[in-house]
Amino acid sequence: MHWVAWDLVTRSKKNGGLGIGKLKLVNEALLAKWAWRYRSEITSMWRKVVTACHGKSRKWFDFPCNATSTGVWKNIMRSESKTGIDVNWSWSRAIFSQEEMAELAEASVVLAGLATSDTKDSWKWTLEDSGIFSTSSFKKAASNQAPVDPIYRIWTGGWIPAKCKIFMWRVLIDRIPTRNALARRNVTVDSENCAFCGVLTESVDHLFSGCETVCAVWVWLSDWAKINPLFAFSFKDVMLMHKGASEDKRARLIIRGLIMVTCWCVWKARNNKIFSNGRGSVEEIIGEVKSLDFFVAKVQVQV
Known part of the structure; x- marks a missing residue:
């Protein structure tokens, strides 16, 4: 007989569990780390090898997107969507409907606090003060555990x-x-x-x-x-x-x-x-x- 739900057992001790991590979440965090390294380690040799093996990325996506990709790299590409990084976008036509105008206004509010500079752009992991990706912060955000008494x-x-x-x-x-x-x-x-x-x-x-x-x-x-x-x-x-x-x-x-x-x-x-x-x-x-x-x-x- 199972007395305690696995989701409760795997919660952190701070949030009322035993702190036993889920293997699925750990695997996703490690895959996401490779996606982060691909974005940030631009001059590394392994990144060049991956790009050569899987082809160049599409204009709207900065990852090699070979449709026939299999194995580990395919799983890494899937995990990339969970790292909380937004894809760059640009307008392809003029705005017509009121709904689109409302969406543009909402986007303007979100981007209002951004400022440009002359320095080179770089990726920053917002869940860490250092700006560097960590598996612990990824697991904490992905688990989405509510605080308890x-x-x-x-x-x-x-x-x-x-x-x-x-x-x-x-x-x-x-x-x-x-x-x-x-x-x-x-x-x-x-x-x-x-x-x-x-x-x-x-x-x-x-x-x-x-x-x-x-x-x-x-x-x-x-x-x-x-x-x-x-x-x-x-x-x-x-x-x-x-x-x-x-x-x-x-x-x-x-x-x-x-x-x-x-x-x-x-x-x-x-x-x-x-x-x-x-x-x-x-x-x-x-x-x-x-x-x-x-x-x-x-x-x-x-x-």
Whole structure:
């Protein structure tokens, strides 16, 4: 069963994904880079060879346009249309219709800010301050990803195990196999009730903030870390609990790591109770949190 859409997985971390790039987009960016190099490296030998092999370009198009072109160069020519570079144009007849007059007025507005100079013309990649093409800027523009709330971004922190960070990301977008999520996807389950308390429906919000077993774990964590009591009414509240726990930035990052590890241990204890006849008790979860937190703290000290 696929829990997260591939388009969401391949989004950048800043825009709520895992930062796994699409191979198709990477290929298009590399092809577009060759198109850019053909335009800018006018005196290079490889450009002359390509021009000799594929013939001269048409007047309105500055690429060799041999109709029988095949292979890599044909793909590069196709990618050229995605680089955002406009083709030069000129009038072939007088303007007659009102529609054409309106289009000319619109074009005049667009070109109003342009200025000419005595220097030689050159190509400039407007997506980079340097004016030089880069595959990263091409991929960013081609992916067209809308910004998201920072809370939906995968949490950072080099000393936090990657499995915990990815798990928290999946929980936040409700993409873990809770009993309620399985039932919504027409998967047969013995019961939709929580594996710990067995009273209410096992949803993301209940499992990590409403279950009495997990609430007892949050109370213990507050006492153990010597911070203000941690309260949450939804999983989003869990994600934000560290912000009010301390005024010190470093302390908040550590508490955030403890919360991430605790959520991972809660989920692990839940699975052990269902599939391995585990107890699923508060003491079992606390013991797992202590052991994993000790490992995390040890790694942090070494770093």
